[in-house]
Amino acid sequence: MNKADMIYDISAIWAAVQEQFPYFGRLPFDWDEQYYAYLGKVLATEDEGEFHNLLVEFTGSLGDGHTKYIPPEPFKEAKPFVRPDEPSHTIEGDVLTIKINEFLFDHSDYVRKLLTENPDVSMVRLDIRDNIGGNTFYGAKVAELFISGVFHGCQKWTQIRKAVDAASASQLVRDSEERLRRYIDDGLMTEEDVEDAKNEMRRTKYETYLDTHGSEDNVAIYDGPVQLLISKKTMSAAEDFTAMFKSNNRATLIGEATFGSTGSPYLISLRCGGRAQVVSVGYRLLDGTEFIGSGILPDIQQNPSEL
Secondary structure, eight states: OOHHHHHHHHHHHHHHHHHHOSOGGGOSSOHHHHHHHHHHHHHHOOOHHHHHHHHHHHHHTTOOTTOEEEOOGGGSOOOOOOOOOOOEEEEETTEEEEEOOOBSSOOHHHHHHHHHHOTTOSEEEEEOTTOOOBOHHHHHHHHTTTSOSEEOOEEEEEEOOOHHHHHHHHHHTTSOHHHHHHHHHTTSOOHHHHHHHHHHHHTOOEEEEEOOEEOTTOOOSOOSOEEEEEOTTOOTHHHHHHHHHHHTTOSEEEESOOOOOOOOEEEEEOTTSOEEEEEOOEEEETTSOOOTTTOOOOSEEOOGGGO
16 A cells, blocks of 8 residues: 555545535535545555544544445454345234345345235234345335335435536636626626525535335235334335335334435445445435434334334
């Protein structure tokens, strides 16, 4: 490892965050200044372990669970990946409980078979207290068995940026407020144009949209009562899954707040052996409720170990 590689790696992370990160509006510091400060620390260190710790701190300062630096094997905490258990189920009386610990694979056939073979159950409990996430598409395939038609879970947004617009904005924001007011009075632009240019430079110019799941011809297999068991270990795609049921009033959420981190990560391979990921999509519930950093709240608070 040499200084050029170290500088390249922190710069690659800085640049990726500039282009991908959807939460610049909430940062309590200027990202360029943060980069400059950590660049100085990188230049000052000769210790490889300290360098990797600096990149962990640098990405961690953004305060997002899906934005992080992962050091190479010799320098990261020894937490080997243990594949979650396969889906399982129990039936007590007329209550069917289905436990799903990941959405790395499509478990909709498993759930469909249980629902088809047990048509007389009065309640379905979906236990995702230990669900590490995976692919939201696979979670939606399970949700389609309980929610008919087209449905949504979250409001989403991502950065939009066109080079020529950025160039114009970079010129405009250098002008004084007095000159900008003259442009507006002369009809060269509107106040909305000025604000749009400022958002361009702040990296807070977004395309907003709703996630969309299901289809017009989808008919749920089960339309009875549903309980969704959640915990702080419910994360990522499992939170997307939770949002589908929460936003559509399709289940009673029981347990504790979820982890509070989701959003498609942009992946970066780096020269010094580590890798980084940067969240690319901002999320809130369909009704506007924020949950990134705090979690989706249950309807009924209960210690997950007691469920």
